[in-house]
Amino acid sequence: MADTAATPDTDIPPPAEPGQSHLFLVDGSGYIFRAYHALPPMTRPDGVPVNAVFGFSNMLVKLIDDMDADHMAVIFDASRFSFRNDIYPQYKAQRPDAPEDLVPQFPLIREATRAFNAPCIEMDGFEADDIIATYARQAVEKGWRVTIVSSDKDLMQLVRDGIDMFDPMKNVAIGPDQVMEKFGVAPNKVIDVQALAGDSVDNVPGVPGIGIKTAAQLIDEYGDLETLLERAGEIKQPKRRENLIEHAELARISKQLVTLKDDVDVPEPLGDLVVRGIDSDKILAFLREQNFKRLIARFESEAGQAAGETAATAAVSAPTGEEADYALVTTLEGLHGWIAAAEAQGTVAFDTETTSLNAMRAELVGVSLALAPGKACYIPLRHVGTAAQGELLAAPSSGDGPEQIPFDDAIAALKGLFENPAVLKVAHNAKYDCLVLSRPANGGIAVAPIDDTMCASYVLEGGLHGHGLDELSLLHFEHRNIKFEEVCGKGKSQIGFAEVPLDKARDYAAEDADMTWRLHQVLRPRLVEEHMTTVYETLERPLIPVLVDMERNGIRVDPKILNDMSADFAKRMVEREGEIHDLAGEPFNVASPKQLGEILFDKMGLAGGKKGKTGAYGTGADVLEGLAAQGIELAEKVLDYRQIAKLKSTYTDALVDDINPETRRVHTSYSMTGAATGRLSSNDPNLQNIPIRTEEGRKIRTAFVAEPGNLLLSVDYSQIELRLVADIAGLETMRAAFREGIDIHAQTASEVFGVPLGEMTSEIRRKAKAINFGIIYGISGFGLARQLGTPQGEAQQYINAYFERFPGIRDYMDEMKKRAHEWGFVETRFGRKVHINAIREKNPAMRNFGERAAINAPIQGTAADIIKRAMVRLPVALEKANSKARMLLQVHDELLFEVPEGDVEATAALVKEVMEGAAAPVLNLSVPLVADAGWGESWATAH
DNA sequence: GCCGTCACG
DNA sequence: GACGTACGTGACGGCG
Numbered sequence: 007m008a009d010t011a012a013t014p015d016t017d018i019p020p021p022a023e024p025g026q027s028h029l030f031l032v033d034g035s036g037y038i039f040r041a042y043h044a045l046p047p048m049t050r051p052d053g054v055p056v057n058a059v060f061g062f063s064n065m066l067v068k069l070i071d072d073m074d075a076d077h078m079a080v081i082f083d084a085s086r087f088s089f090r091n092d093i094y095p096q097y098k099a100q101r102p103d104a105p106e107d108l109v110p111q112f113p114l115i116r117e118a119t120r121a122f123n124a125p126c127i128e129m130d131g132f133e134a135d136d137i138i139a140t141y142a143r144q145a146v147e148k149g150w151r152v153t154i155v156s157s158d159k160d161l162m163q164l165v166r167d168g169i170d171m172f173d174p175m176k177n178v179a180i181g182p183d184q185v186m187e188k189f190g191v192a193p194n195k196v197i198d199v200q201a202l203a204g205d206s207v208d209n210v211p212g213v214p215g216i217g218i219k220t221a222a223q224l225i226d227e228y229g230d231l232e233t234l235l236e237r238a239g240e241i242k243q244p245k246r247r248e249n250l251i252e253h254a255e256l257a258r259i260s261k262q263l264v265t266l267k268d269d270v271d272v273p274e275p276l277g278d279l280v281v282r283g284i285d286s287d288k289i290l291a292f293l294r295e296q297n298f299k300r301l302i303a304r305f306e307s308e309a310g311q312a313a314g315e316t317a318a319t320a321a322v323s324a325p326t327g328e329e330a331d332y333a334l335v336t337t338l339e340g341l342h343g344w345i346a347a348a349e350a351q352g353t354v355a356f357d358t359e360t361t362s363l364n365a366m367r368a369e370l371v372g373v374s375l376a377l378a379p380g381k382a383c384y385i386p387l388r389h390v391g392t393a394a395q396g397e398l399l400a401a402p403s404s405g406d407g408p409e410q411i412p413f414d415d416a417i418a419a420l421k422g423l424f425e426n427p428a429v430l431k432v433a434h435n436a437k438y439d440c441l442v443l444s445r446p447a448n449g450g451i452a453v454a455p456i457d458d459t460m461c462a463s464y465v466l467e468g469g470l471h472g473h474g475l476d477e478l479s480l481l482h483f484e485h486r487n488i489k490f491e492e493v494c495g496k497g498k499s500q501i502g503f504a505e506v507p508l509d510k511a512r513d514y515a516a517e518d519a520d521m522t523w524r525l526h527q528v529l530r531p532r533l534v535e536e537h538m539t540t541v542y543e544t545l546e547r548p549l550i551p552v553l554v555d556m557e558r559n560g561i562r563v564d565p566k567i568l569n570d571m572s573a574d575f576a577k578r579m580v581e582r583e584g585e586i587h588d589l590a591g592e593p594f595n596v597a598s599p600k601q602l603g604e605i606l607f608d609k610m611g612l613a614g615g616k617k618g619k620t621g622a623y624g625t626g627a628d629v630l631e632g633l634a635a636q637g638i639e640l641a642e643k644v645l646d647y648r649q650i651a652k653l654k655s656t657y658t659d660a661l662v663d664d665i666n667p668e669t670r671r672v673h674t675s676y677s678m679t680g681a682a683t684g685r686l687s688s689n690d691p692n693l694q695n696i697p698i699r700t701e702e703g704r705k706i707r708t709a710f711v712a713e714p715g716n717l718l719l720s721v722d723y724s725q726i727e728l729r730l731v732a733d734i735a736g737l738e739t740m741r742a743a744f745r746e747g748i749d750i751h752a753q754t755a756s757e758v759f760g761v762p763l764g765e766m767t768s769e770i771r772r773k774a775k776a777i778n779f780g781i782i783y784g785i786s787g788f789g790l791a792r793q794l795g796t797p798q799g800e801a802q803q804y805i806n807a808y809f810e811r812f813p814g815i816r817d818y819m820d821e822m823k824k825r826a827h828e829w830g831f832v833e834t835r836f837g838r839k840v841h842i843n844a845i846r847e848k849n850p851a852m853r854n855f856g857e858r859a860a861i862n863a864p865i866q867g868t869a870a871d872i873i874k875r876a877m878v879r880l881p882v883a884l885e886k887a888n889s890k891a892r893m894l895l896q897v898h899d900e901l902l903f904e905v906p907e908g909d910v911e912a913t914a915a916l917v918k919e920v921m922e923g924a925a926a927p928v929l930n931l932s933v934p935l936v937a938d939a940g941w942g943e944s945w946a947t948a949h
Numbered sequence: 950g951c952c953g954t955c956a957c958g
Numbered sequence: 959g960a961c962g963t964a965c966g967t968g969a970c971g972g973c974g
Contacts, residue, residue, distance in 0.1 A: 692968045695957035789964030851961040862965040898958045
């Protein structure tokens with residue numbers, strides 16, 4: 007949604023010829039609904055919802071900025087009934103009423119249109135689309151260019167020479183190519199396709215059994231709808247033929263419904279739709295009423311008014327560099343002043359500036375502090391002299407660098423503040439700043455206590471949007487932060503933050519601390535109001551210092567093992583490549599799916615279909631395995647090549663480069679807010695996807711080793727997600743099986759297929775296992791069939807049998823879907839909310855996707871909550887037991903420790919106990935949680 | 950920068 | 959009745 011507010015690169019339609027008039031027709035009604043669903047909820051101070059108004063205003067500003075229109079109009083639907091209801095009463099009849107918080111925005115958007123001095127057009131009895139069609143026709147007849155601002159597919163029939171469309175949400179032009187992509191036919195045939203395919207949303211009936219794909223194919227073959235209907239008898243498929251003959255009249259009515267009327271007696275003559283200039287007073291009055299600060303600031307500065315005049319009336323003033331007046335602190339006295347103020351009030355927001363996004367490699371360059379909205383400072387610590395802009399060839403340093411407090415003095419003072427238990431330190435992504443500051447080279451500061459606005463946002467609005475500071479500033483304050491690239495440049499000419507001139511560094515750094523402060527003001531109280539305090543305080547906040555320690559610990563990786571493997575892989579890749587080229591009869595890039603597809607399917611003529619989007623052949627492992635099973639040696643060789651190439655590039659080669667030169671260990675970074683379900687994710691490098699499933703890949707794990715005298719201890723939950731399913735859905739026999747320690751998949755197979763445990767075969771057990779997994783993912787007949795390689799009908803029968811045997815599962819699934827639809831989110835057993843955006847999609851495929859996510863999220867998320875609880879308790883438990891064990895890694899259901907040899911057994915027992923008890927006392931599960939421990943010299947032998 | 954592919958739970 | 963499918967991630971090479 008950040009895109010709608012302002013996007014620098016806009017794929018605007020081509021401009022008009024010199025001297026040619028250009029008319030913009032904005033589909034106001036269409037835009038309202040799209041903006042409403044695309045943008046998160048947003049209210050002005052008096053509580054009136056304004057997210058669609060905000061999106062609309064930004065869109066208009068952009069249009070006026072970027073486009074060369076001399077004529078324009080914004081067009082609305084006057085009411086929900088039009089002449090089409092006389093033709094077909096059910097047309098658009100089953101449309102639900104507009105959402106409650108959208109209704110008050112309709113009049114506001116018309117008001118916005120008038121405030122921007124744009125003509126606002128609507129007519130009883132006609133839809134906006136008809137008025138647009140009429141103006142477009144009139145304009146083209148006069149030789150004008152027309153751009154329709156909408157992404158509504160119903161308007162695509164109008165695209166032709168002189169008329170194009172522009173999608174204001176995605177910022178892309180829609181021309182004949184895009185129409186062809188959507189409907190499979192040229193714009194002038196779109197109505198024929200729509201007439202056949204119908205539209206369930208608008209209640210256009212169409213012909214039963216025919217969708218867009220089939221319709222396009224038919225129109226392509228027969229030329230147009232009438233010809234097709236006349237010659238319907240020639241159609242080969244019996245069902246389709248019958249339907250076309252029987253429902254020919256329905257198709258003709260549908261065509262009438264979808265055909266836009268382009269001769270409406272429009273209320274304003276075309277010539278009156280001229281673009282009039284902006285009236286600043288008018289527009290500012292409107293924007294102030296909505297409290298759109300960024301837009302206000304913009305029009306104020308355009309009008310030459312004194313900035314800040316309205317700041318007093320705004321709830322939170324907009325901190326642009328000029329008006330916020332951030333301080334640069336370059337004396338120790340100055341710093342002491344800020345620290346004293348922070349200690350006096352007990353809360354301070356801060357941010358660190360460094361040389362790297364990788365906290366284990368970052369050198370501290372400066373720190374910013376904020377004490378109140380707009381009141382912030384920057385303390386440069388390691389800035390160096392820099393060439394003035396444009397003097398790239400000048401010496402980079404003019405001697406001793408800019409004036410700043412000596413590093414050790416400043417750090418000593420800041421350490422007092424950051425370690426002061428009476429002062430709450432607020433940061434955005436505090437894990438990063440804490441880790442940077444904790445390293446001896448950066449002061450060795452143990453920051454506490456801390457609050458993290460990123461985690462707070464995640465807990466409140468996880469799944470709705472990202473949680474970066476820039477995104478949240480825009481979302482909550484309509485404020486656009488200075489971009490890092492604006493300060494440091496990008497690409498080759500990018501400079502380090504230490505080289506940024508102090509005034510620019512101050513504006514950038516202080517702004518981040520300032521916005522963090524403001525976010526904290528907004529989000530903290532919401533945690534209480536929205537009952538998310540427990541999740542934040544027990545699952546996220548205490549995890550931060552735990553993860554800081556884990557990331558700093560890192561894990562030892564033996565580069566020699568990886569280098570040897572890499573050399574071996576390189577040799578084998580060359581061999582495979584040669585064999586593949588011989589088999590293909592020509593050299594080509596084996597790593598290119600495109601070239602491989604052409605060899606396999608064009609040159610060799612093997613069976614295999616094109617893929618929808620890009621038109622490229624699919625050459626995934628499943629396809630190649632199919633070919634290999636048919637005895638195609640080439641496919642087998644490519645699979646082998648792919649496996650080796652993956653292992654080499656992603657693991658053996660890359661991991662060596664990730665060894666930190668200082669610690670000689672590999673330090674991953676965990677993202678606490680990346681996964682919507684509550685899971686962590688690991689990156690730079692990702693240590694949560696180190697190979698294990700194949701023999702070859704597993705060898706990578708031999709390179710992950712313990713320090714001499716230590717062992718790696720791995721403890722992982724056994725079947726935690728399935729146990730949670732059994733508990734949540736009340737599956738009594740499954741619960742009993744878990745309690746008695748029976749093989750759960752065999753037990754399931756026995757229940758579902760009626761085979762006694764004594765007669766169980768591995769094949770039947772395999773099927774049951776796949777179903778058990780499928781349940782967790784929101785099963786579908788198609789998905790299970792693909793997994794098992796059985797026909798879809800058979801897979802569906804398995805599912806039916808499963809539901810029959812375990813009715814609680816179906817109830818659970820229905821309940822989660824219902825909640826997701828009603829509330830927009832589902833919850834884990836610990837109360838974590840997982841918002842499901844896709845649930846509001848009108849595209850059924852996307853909505854189904856949302857429903858499956860809603861089924862999976864409480865299961866995956868509850869498991870994530872449980873291991874987080876264990877991770878918070880473990881350092882305390884280990885400490886209490888005087889253990890020297892260090893927690894190194896988390897892989898969703900596994901924890902990896904480095905333990906002195908002699909302590910392994912005791913530590914394993916302790917870890918197992920904490921993990922198995924992690925759901926209690928909040929949750930009293932009806933199934934036991936079981937964790938299995940293993941240890942060895944390397945991760946390969948520990949597992 | 951997007952897409953296809955593939956590594957993990 | 960059609961959509962196009964198992965859930966959640968991150969990283970790589972190819973390609974335009």
